[in-house]
Amino acid sequence: MKNERVARLTLVLGAPALAIVAAFLITSLVLVLAGDSVSGVWGQILSLPSSRGVVNIINSASVYYLSAVAVAIGFRMNLFNIGVDGQYRVASFAAAVVAGEAWLPGHLNTVFAVFAAMLVGAAWAGIAGLLRVTRGVSEVISTIMLNAIATALVAYLLRKAAVDNEGSNITATKQIPESSWIPGFRLGDSPNEVYGFVFLAILVGLVYGFVINRTRFGFDLRATGKSETAAVASGINVKRMGLIAMLLSGAIAGLVGLPILLGDAHSYGSTFQSGLGFAGIAIALLGRNHPVGIGLGALLFAFLDEQSNPLQILLDVSPDIVKITQGVIVLTVVIAYEVVRRYSASREQQQVASALDSEDKEVSA
Known part of the structure; x- marks a missing residue:
């Protein structure tokens, strides 16, 4: 039961994580094609915000x-x-x-x-x-x-x-x-x-x-x-x-x-x-x-x-690059959730089939 909960939690968290990673890679590709500094952009975005910035983020x-x-x-x-x-x-x-x-x-x-x-x-x-x-x-x-x-x-x-x-x-x-x-x-x-x-x-x-x-x-x-x-x-x-x-x-x-x-x-x-x-x-x-x-x-x-x-x-670099990141996150998260849903459904079917097979073997024995 514990392993099952861990597996479900991993699937739930895996979809948005996969979407964020995909958005990071696609945005980086856009920056490369545009001739902008990938490390500079991500260094700024991922830097620690100031106190004023933290307040703006919360608001x-x-x-x-x-x-x-x-x-x-x-x-x-x-x-x-x-x-x-x-x-x-x-x-x-x-x-x-x-x-x-x-x-x-x-x-x-x-x-x-x-x-x-x-x-x-x-x-x-x-x-x-x-x-x-x-x-x-x-x-x-x-x-x-x-x-x-x-x-x-x-x-x-x-x-x-x-x-x-x-x-x-x-x-x-x-x-x-x-x-x-x-x-x-x-x-x-x-x-x-x-x-x-x-x-x-x-x-x-x-x-x-x-x-x-x-x-x-x-x-x-x-x-x-x-x-x-x-x-x-x-x-x-x-x-x-x-x-x-x-x-x-x-x-x-x-x-x-x-x-x-x-x-x-x-x-x-x-x-x-x-x-x-x-x-x-x-x-x-x-x-x-x-x-x-x-x-x-x-x-x-x-x-x-x-x-x-x-x-x-x-x-x-235009700050609109973040709009690309946000848009890609939305698209990839929808795809990721669908992949996770199909994998979960397939996994449940395999578990049910395995349980039924075990019962049949016990009855036969």
Whole structure:
């Protein structure tokens, strides 16, 4: 039994390790073909980050983690929520407007903004969920289209809600009162702070892991994702589960922009960070939708992003080389997981055949 557990753990860890090694080799080949210094690039990327860099990595990882969990909820039910990018945009804008009005005092205003973001994110994802369960529209198509609509809608509403900022060319909403900010904390001698929202990101991961693996709802969700036919036969309302999964995914997506909004920017503007939803898809795949795996994947992507920043200055190498690495990791990890899955299935079949053969010999004897 112990050997069997060790073998399973080796297979689970072997797939992402194989993907990272493959990404390292392929990226090195690209650098050689481009005439760039392979040792210089990897020496910079794999160097020890500064205190400021560590803080940036933690902050980016917390945002990536929330994005990946939102995607993973859909993946667990075999739903591809490609619309996290649009969902967190409309949610962050709504939270910024609500918090900027300061209808409630202090951190009550913060809580109100968080719930507003979750509700708006859930509602935006719910459009795709309703289209799927009522009209059979693929959530991949609807969420991609909703991303484009969200970008245009937020840009339009931002012009309506923007306030004049003297000396700035940035269009932004009203500043959130300082009493409603989520305070951060310092690490070592770093001049910047870790987002206080990181603790809520950790809480989201704990709740996600518990609900998916320890509750009846989580079992129904995973069962539906494995086989809708079997789920229907066991009495699960597949359409309702699909809608709930999209609503939950959208609610978590609504949190993605809040670490930046409440911990750094304090308003939603035309320069608000984009593209976080698509990074979440890659990280969810890398982490196999597991809360711990997603956390490690988020840290890896954040580390690569941070360490690639000086490449242009120090080595005259575009930091976009890291995008190649991240993309290759996603592609190779999917292949590696499939190889491991097939090997595991073959191994189990051999074990069953061996056990049956042993029983036949015992009966014959």
